[in-house]
Amino acid sequence: xxxxxxxxxxxxxxxxxxTMTLLLLILISFILYPILRVLWVSLSEDRGGLTLVHxxxxxxxxxxxxxxxxxxxxxxxxxxxxxxxxxxxxxVIARYEFRGKLLLQTAATLPLVIPPFVGxxxxxxxxxxxxxxxxxxxxxxxxxxxxxxxxxxxVLVQTLHYFPFIMLxxxxxxxxxxxxxxEMAENLGAHGLRLFRLITLPLMLxxxxxxxxxTFIRAIDDLGTPLMLNYKNLLAPQAYLRITTIxxxxxxxxxxxxxxxxxxxxxxxxxxxxxSLAEYATTHRGMPISRPLRGNKLALVLILSSVILGISxxxxxxxxxxxxxxxxxxxxxxxxxxxxxxxxxxxRAPHFVLNTLLYTLLAAGFDVLLxxxxxxxxxxxxLRGRNLLDAIATIPLAxxxxxxxxxxxxxxxxxxxxxxxxxxTSTWFILVIAxxxxxxxxxxxxxxxxxxxxxxxxxxxxxxxxxxxxxxxLKITLPMITGGLVAGGLIAFVxxxxxxxxxxxxxxxxxxxxxxxxxxxxxxxxxxRGAGAALGVVTILLVSAGTYLTHRIFGGRAxxxxxV
Amino acid sequence: MPQAAQVRLENIGKRYGEIWAARYVDLHIQRGEFFTFLGxxxxxxxxxxxxxxxxxxxxxxxxxxxxxxxSHVPPWQRDVGLVFQNYALWPHMSVFDNVAFGLxxxxxxxxxxxxxxxxxxxxxxxxxxxxxxxxxxxGGQQQRVALARTLVIQPRALLLDEPLSNLDAKLRVxxxxxxxxxxxxxxxxxxxxxxxQEEALAMSTRIAVMEKGKVVQVGTPREIxxxxxxxxxxxxxxxxxxxxxxILRLAESSLAVxxxxxxxxxxxxxxxxxxxxxxxxxxxxxRPEAIQLTKSASGPRETxxxxxxxxxxxxxxxxxxYELRAAGKTIKVxxxxxKGKPSYxxxxxxxxxFASEDVVLVPIT
Numbered sequence: 001x002x003x004x005x006x007x008x009x010x011x012x013x014x015x016x017x018x019t020m021t022l023l024l025l026i027l028i029s030f031i032l033y034p035i036l037r038v039l040w041v042s043l044s045e046d047r048g049g050l051t052l053v054h055x056x057x058x059x060x061x062x063x064x065x066x067x068x069x070x071x072x073x074x075x076x077x078x079x080x081x082x083x084x085x086x087x088x089x090x091x092v093i094a095r096y097e098f099r100g101k102l103l104l105q106t107a108a109t110l111p112l113v114i115p116p117f118v119g120x121x122x123x124x125x126x127x128x129x130x131x132x133x134x135x136x137x138x139x140x141x142x143x144x145x146x147x148x149x150x151x152x153x154x155v156l157v158q159t160l161h162y163f164p165f166i167m168l169x170x171x172x173x174x175x176x177x178x179x180x181x182x183e184m185a186e187n188l189g190a191h192g193l194r195l196f197r198l199i200t201l202p203l204m205l206x207x208x209x210x211x212x213x214x215t216f217i218r219a220i221d222d223l224g225t226p227l228m229l230n231y232k233n234l235l236a237p238q239a240y241l242r243i244t245t246i247x248x249x250x251x252x253x254x255x256x257x258x259x260x261x262x263x264x265x266x267x268x269x270x271x272x273x274x275x276s277l278a279e280y281a282t283t284h285r286g287m288p289i290s291r292p293l294r295g296n297k298l299a300l301v302l303i304l305s306s307v308i309l310g311i312s313x314x315x316x317x318x319x320x321x322x323x324x325x326x327x328x329x330x331x332x333x334x335x336x337x338x339x340x341x342x343x344x345x346x347x348r349a350p351h352f353v354l355n356t357l358l359y360t361l362l363a364a365g366f367d368v369l370l371x372x373x374x375x376x377x378x379x380x381x382x383l384r385g386r387n388l389l390d391a392i393a394t395i396p397l398a399x400x401x402x403x404x405x406x407x408x409x410x411x412x413x414x415x416x417x418x419x420x421x422x423x424x425t426s427t428w429f430i431l432v433i434a435x436x437x438x439x440x441x442x443x444x445x446x447x448x449x450x451x452x453x454x455x456x457x458x459x460x461x462x463x464x465x466x467x468x469x470x471x472x473x474l475k476i477t478l479p480m481i482t483g484g485l486v487a488g489g490l491i492a493f494v495x496x497x498x499x500x501x502x503x504x505x506x507x508x509x510x511x512x513x514x515x516x517x518x519x520x521x522x523x524x525x526x527x528x529r530g531a532g533a534a535l536g537v538v539t540i541l542l543v544s545a546g547t548y549l550t551h552r553i554f555g556g557r558a559x560x561x562x563x564v
Numbered sequence: 565m566p567q568a569a570q571v572r573l574e575n576i577g578k579r580y581g582e583i584w585a586a587r588y589v590d591l592h593i594q595r596g597e598f599f600t601f602l603g604x605x606x607x608x609x610x611x612x613x614x615x616x617x618x619x620x621x622x623x624x625x626x627x628x629x630x631x632x633x634x635s636h637v638p639p640w641q642r643d644v645g646l647v648f649q650n651y652a653l654w655p656h657m658s659v660f661d662n663v664a665f666g667l668x669x670x671x672x673x674x675x676x677x678x679x680x681x682x683x684x685x686x687x688x689x690x691x692x693x694x695x696x697x698x699x700x701x702x703g704g705q706q707q708r709v710a711l712a713r714t715l716v717i718q719p720r721a722l723l724l725d726e727p728l729s730n731l732d733a734k735l736r737v738x739x740x741x742x743x744x745x746x747x748x749x750x751x752x753x754x755x756x757x758x759x760x761q762e763e764a765l766a767m768s769t770r771i772a773v774m775e776k777g778k779v780v781q782v783g784t785p786r787e788i789x790x791x792x793x794x795x796x797x798x799x800x801x802x803x804x805x806x807x808x809x810x811i812l813r814l815a816e817s818s819l820a821v822x823x824x825x826x827x828x829x830x831x832x833x834x835x836x837x838x839x840x841x842x843x844x845x846x847x848x849x850x851r852p853e854a855i856q857l858t859k860s861a862s863g864p865r866e867t868x869x870x871x872x873x874x875x876x877x878x879x880x881x882x883x884x885x886y887e888l889r890a891a892g893k894t895i896k897v898x899x900x901x902x903k904g905k906p907s908y909x910x911x912x913x914x915x916x917x918f919a920s921e922d923v924v925l926v927p928i929t
Contacts, residue, residue, distance in 0.1 A: 178652065180652035181652055181654060183617075183619055183648075184646070184648060184713075185640070185654075186618075186619070186640045187617060187640070187642075187644070187646045187714075188639060188640075188665050188666035188714075189638055189640045189666055189669030189670060189717075190669050191638065191639075198665075199654060203654075203656060253908045280902070326745075397914075
């Protein structure tokens with residue numbers, strides 16, 4: 001036994017207090033402050049006073065007005081078409097047992113492993129003006145359908161990429177509905193469609209709406225797809241173009257950024273509200289409903305699902321073909337096959353892959369550390385400022401990558417950061433910081449959920465039996481939360497691999513670019529498309545591996561990672 | 565208005581894979597009866613209830629409501645009210661909408677619905693909660709809303725699936741009485757599922773004790789408690805001292821059972837329900853509260869009397885629970901209403917005596 005009697009409470013509080021201060025310092029410097037600077041620029045006049053004149057100008061310019069309307073319209077269309085695909089799939093997966101269900105479930109999440117801008121290129125080859133489908137249409141019917149032209153191309157690509165978000169959220173909501181909820185309604189005389197409308201639909205709605213809002217945020221935040229399809233009349237590409245072509249001092253770019261943030265922040269808050277409503281469906285613990293499915297009904301379900309999934313897997317197919325093709329132009333399929341593309345990206349320009357591994361693994365590591373520390377303070381301390389910490393750590397969910405990047409450029413450009421002795425924006429580390437901050441909400445959520453499972457009494461029991469704080473943490477807490485931490489880190493890793501909207505603005509020099517940047521650069525020229533596709537395939541493999549591991553660790557709860 | 569019905573199960577069987585969740589179940593539940601399925605978890609009692617409600621269709625046998633076969637009628641056409649263990653109140657509806665649900669399904673006019681819902685809520689003493697959400701009510705209140713929701717449609721039978729198990733002990737006893745009063749007042753045929761033998765004894769007109777999918781014994785609470793038909797019922801319903809022995813002698817008013825060559829217990833013929841012959845192996849049970857403790861030997865020869873040592877004594881207010889060691893056996897004794905009576909300490913020598921009428925013979929199956 002210790003001879004002296006230390007005052008453990010005070011020491012712990014001091015320790016927690018300094019951690020909290022450090023965390024707040026980091027989050028404020030790299031999240032809150034850059035965004036406030038963007039807001040500030042959009043609101044200040046030349047002489048330094050506050051003004052709304054820039055927003056008035058924004059509204060007066062037809063180009064911006066159109067971009068705003070287009071953004072809202074395309075986001076809504078993406079949600080609408082995604083829902084058409086997602087809800088039937090979610091219902092089938094949540095409510096029926098049948099052979100091939102696991103396959104269907106897996107296939108339905110595959111769209112998530114292909115970055116939307118990669119999918120955009122692949123779909124060009126299949127559905128584009130001189131793509132496979134239109135060539136056939138020309139040959140047989142002497143007509144073509146402009147699937148990929150303008151806004152419809154963006155909507156198509158984003159729908160095929162984002163519908164799993166709606167599906168996963170809806171399925172979770174559905175399977176959380178206790179069987180007795182519906183049985184009671186049957187007992188009192190309701191059945192069939194009426195029962196669905198009165199009981200099932202209202203109970204699954206919160207999950208569906210939350211998923212839809214999430215999809216909306218993702219869609220309006222997506223910069224890569226419109227750039228790849230060369231459709232610029234949306235808010236995200238407008239912000240990007242203003243800053244990159246006119247310059248960092250162009251106020252209009254900042255105004256566009258603020259409008260974007262306002263849109264996604266509103267949407268995020270709405271999603272939160274609906275998810276808190278969704279909790280009520282889960283208060284009762286009982287058996288969810290799952291019925292066997294056979295015969296004609298099964299056949300119908302399988303055919304319908306195959307059609308939906310077949311379409312959503314087209315991009316994967318296209319990109320794979322392209323990566324092995326030497327020439328694929330104005331023909332149904334590639335005319336000459338080759339392995340050169342892979343040689344190109346692995347031997348001649350391996351830095352894209354290596355950079356991605358370096359940046360994303362570093363970012364994932366930081367995210368796990370920060371996320372665990374934040375979750376710990378949120379759950380186990382009574383310090384003031386916890387809510388502020390929570391709020392700032394959540395903000396990145398609603399901050400488009402473009403906006404964060406603009407903020408970073410504004411704040412860190414032009415002065416030498418201590419230690420590195422150069423502007424942060426001229427080092428590759430700025431990318432690591434951007435990834436860390438953008439994906440932080442995921443690890444905070446994962447750590448929070450994991451730590452919540454460790455009831456304080458479990459730690460107290462260990463201490464009661466003689467383990468000190470450190471031993472308790474190492475032997476009880478850490479083993480119990482490791483799974484959650486790793487899963488959170490994997491999600492950060494996977495989603496960083498496909499990050500383009502901040503990357504594209506922040507890459508200091510081309511040789512410092514990660515894989516997503518490489519794909520973008522390669523795709524700019526017809527000759528580079530094959531190599532770009534090969535990089536795309538590498539990305540898909542990285543993301544698949546990460547997603548697979550997440551599923552292994554998270555099990556059936558993996559879908560939770562993609563919720564708000 | 566639908567009349568309370570009698571419920572008849574004929575040779576009911578339900579199989580899940582290789583396992584029969586229920587089999588050979590023949591029961592005739594009278595109109596207005598409070599009938600309980602009692603058994604440990606997994607004995608098939610809930611499956612039976614769900615078959616009566618129509619959520620599960622039997623693989624064998626027939627179910628009748630009055631004389632109308634309903635085995636394969638879907639749940640929404642059966643008119644039997646079910647109250648779930650977790651209440652199953654819909655969280656997205658107000659209390660009013662929850663209670664009104666069944667009436668709306670039956671296309672009752674709006675005025676009528678309002679009147680009936682108000683009546684039902686008054687009946688369970690929840691007037692004024694119409695606009696609230698279920699989550700704003702306490703557990704006991706939610707339970708009563710669930711009851712009102714089912715009663716308001718005047719079901720032909722009321723099915724209750726462990727409805728009191730989520731309430732705390734005191735509330736449970738209160739709800740028991742309230743439920744019984746409602747049932748009697750409305751004359752409802754009630755089928756009650758529980759694993760709590762005390763609850764079953766207190767509430768039922770008749771009990772069916774179930775084990776592994778079969779009905780082992782059907783009878784009034786008194787019959788079940790006083791004349792258990794086998795070892796399982798004797799052990800499951802109430803506490804008892806259970807010994808196995810051999811029939812040693814048959815006399816005019818009683819018979820003698822020898823236990824392990826060292827103890828002879830006399831049982832009165834009046835309390836023997838089974839057919840026995842000399843030399844049979846048999847179980848016998850004695851309820852703990854039927855045994856008296858005295859400091860010294862006494863009583864006529866015919867009374868069973870065993871000398872033993874107190875190895876545990878637990879004071880419980882209404883009674884003292886003793887455990888004795890006697891003739892190599894452990895014997896449980898409950899001394900009822902111990903106030904002012906002598907009590908015994910651990911290690912004390914005592915005599916345990918009980919009347920031959922309190923010994924129940926149970927065949928070995």
